[in-house]
Amino acid sequence: NGDSGSGSLRDAIDNSTDGDTITFGAVAGPILLSSELVINKSLTIEGPGADVLARDGQGSTRVFKIDSGTVDISGLTIRNGSSDDGGGGIYTSDTLTMTDSTVTGNSAPLGGGIFNDEGGNLTLARTDAPG
Secondary structure (H helix, E strand, O other), rough: OOOOOOOOOOHHHHOOOOEEEOOOOOOOOEEEEEOOOEEEOOEEEEEOOOOEEEEOOOOOOOOOOEOOHHHHHHHHOOOOOEEEEEEEOEEEOOOOEEEEEEEEEOOEOOOOOEEEEOOOOEEEEEOOOOO
């Protein structure tokens, strides 16, 4: 459930290679972030369910920043992210597909929940992103 160190999502992203799949084991509850998770490669991130696991920006940091790559996220809640520019929950400038997830309680001047920058490709399937 940690934000950093061995076994954390941050560590898995940093040590993954292009095309890898990161799957959460038996983990539940919110994972509080100290800084945004930056993705610059193609990855699949599979959570246990949006009702089971949340990535939480604590109102002080964006949750995910996708600089490059095709990223598929499923089974997660992205909440309480914050940014001074775009995408409090998620900023993407490449390709993002979210499935069976929830994006809620995020804030930013542009795209509080998700900001899909020019040239980005965003697909939401069975994903709840309330205003």
